[in-house]
Amino acid sequence: MNEPAQHMDVGAYAxxxxxxxxxxxxxxxxADCSRCAAELDSALGLTPLLADLKESAPDPGVLIARPRPALLDGLLARVVTVRRAQRTRRLCLAAAAGVLIVAGPLAGSSFTSQNAPSHSTVSAAKAMYEEGEKIGAVDPTTKVDASVSxxxxxxxxxxALKLANVRGPLTCDLVAVGRNGERQTVTTWAVPAAGYGLQGAGADKWSKEPLYTxxxxxxxxxxxxRFEVRTLDGKLLDTIKV
Incomplete structure (x- = not known):
C-alpha cells in the first residue's frame, strides 16, 4: 500500500x-505520520456516527463487519466536514486573541483618543501602572525612559511598566533581578519600527504614546x-534601581 493510500485509511481504521x-x-x-495521527485523534469521535451506521443495517441485531462503500464514504465525509468547521473556529479564535495581545497598547490608545477620557477607558496596563509605587530611570546612553509601578x-x-523614547523594531523583556542575583522575566513585548513615547519631528500620534505593559x-x-529592560539578543536598554 503506497503512502497516499495510507493517508486515506484514517477513517476506516477508526x-x-x-x-x-x-x-x-x-x-x-x-508511527511516523503526524498528519494521520492528528486526523485519527479527531476521527475517534465517531461514536454518534456509528449509531447511524447501526440504524442503517437491514437487521439491527446483526453486527456488520464492513459497511457499504457509499455509507462509509458518507460517514467519512461528515467527519471531514465537522473537523474543518472545528479547525476554522479554532483559527478564528486564535487570530482574534493574537490581535488583542499584539495590538493591546495601540487599541487602548485609539479607544481613549476617540472617546471622552476617563479611568474606565484607559488600557488595563496603564490603570495598573497608575495604582502602584512608581520608580523610574532614563539610561544616559540609550536615552530610553522606563519606569515601573x-x-x-x-x-x-x-x-507594570511604562516605556518611552525607544525605537524599533525590537523584541524586549523586563527582568527583575533579586538582591541574591536571581533573575526572573516579568514580561516580554515587541517594539514596532515607529517606536514608543517619541517626541519631536517625525513622531506620529501612535509613536508619541508610551508603551504600557x-x-x-x-x-x-x-x-x-533592580529591573533591567533588555532586548532578547542581550542589549541593555535601561536599568531601574529599586
Missing part, C-alpha cells in the same frame, strides 16, 4: 473496518534589587 494486515500496515505508517502580592510583586515576579518587593 471505524475498525480494515482487516488485520491493512490495520498493521496503517499502524506502522501512523510595583504592588506587593501574596505570590510576589505585580509590576505588565507582568509579575515571584520575588517579594523588598528582595528586588
Amino acid at each position: 471505524l475498525g473496518v480494515l482487516d488485520a494486515a491493512e490495520a498493521a500496515r496503517f499502524e506502522e505508517h501512523l 510595583l504592588q506587593e502580592k501574596p505570590w510576589g510583586t505585580h509590576v 505588565h507582568g509579575g515576579a515571584a520575588l517579594n518587593r523588598n528582595d528586588i534589587d
Whole structure:
C-alpha cells in the first residue's frame, strides 16, 4: 500500500473496518505520520456516527463487519466536514486573541483618543501602572525612559511598566533581578519600527504614546534589587534601581 493510500485509511481504521494486515500496515505508517495521527485523534469521535451506521443495517441485531462503500464514504465525509468547521473556529479564535495581545497598547490608545477620557477607558496596563509605587530611570546612553509601578502580592510583586523614547523594531523583556542575583522575566513585548513615547519631528500620534505593559515576579518587593529592560539578543536598554 503506497503512502497516499495510507493517508486515506484514517477513517476506516477508526471505524475498525480494515482487516488485520491493512490495520498493521496503517499502524506502522501512523508511527511516523503526524498528519494521520492528528486526523485519527479527531476521527475517534465517531461514536454518534456509528449509531447511524447501526440504524442503517437491514437487521439491527446483526453486527456488520464492513459497511457499504457509499455509507462509509458518507460517514467519512461528515467527519471531514465537522473537523474543518472545528479547525476554522479554532483559527478564528486564535487570530482574534493574537490581535488583542499584539495590538493591546495601540487599541487602548485609539479607544481613549476617540472617546471622552476617563479611568474606565484607559488600557488595563496603564490603570495598573497608575495604582502602584512608581520608580523610574532614563539610561544616559540609550536615552530610553522606563519606569515601573510595583504592588506587593501574596505570590510576589505585580509590576507594570511604562516605556518611552525607544525605537524599533525590537523584541524586549523586563527582568527583575533579586538582591541574591536571581533573575526572573516579568514580561516580554515587541517594539514596532515607529517606536514608543517619541517626541519631536517625525513622531506620529501612535509613536508619541508610551508603551504600557505588565507582568509579575515571584520575588517579594523588598528582595528586588533592580529591573533591567533588555532586548532578547542581550542589549541593555535601561536599568531601574529599586
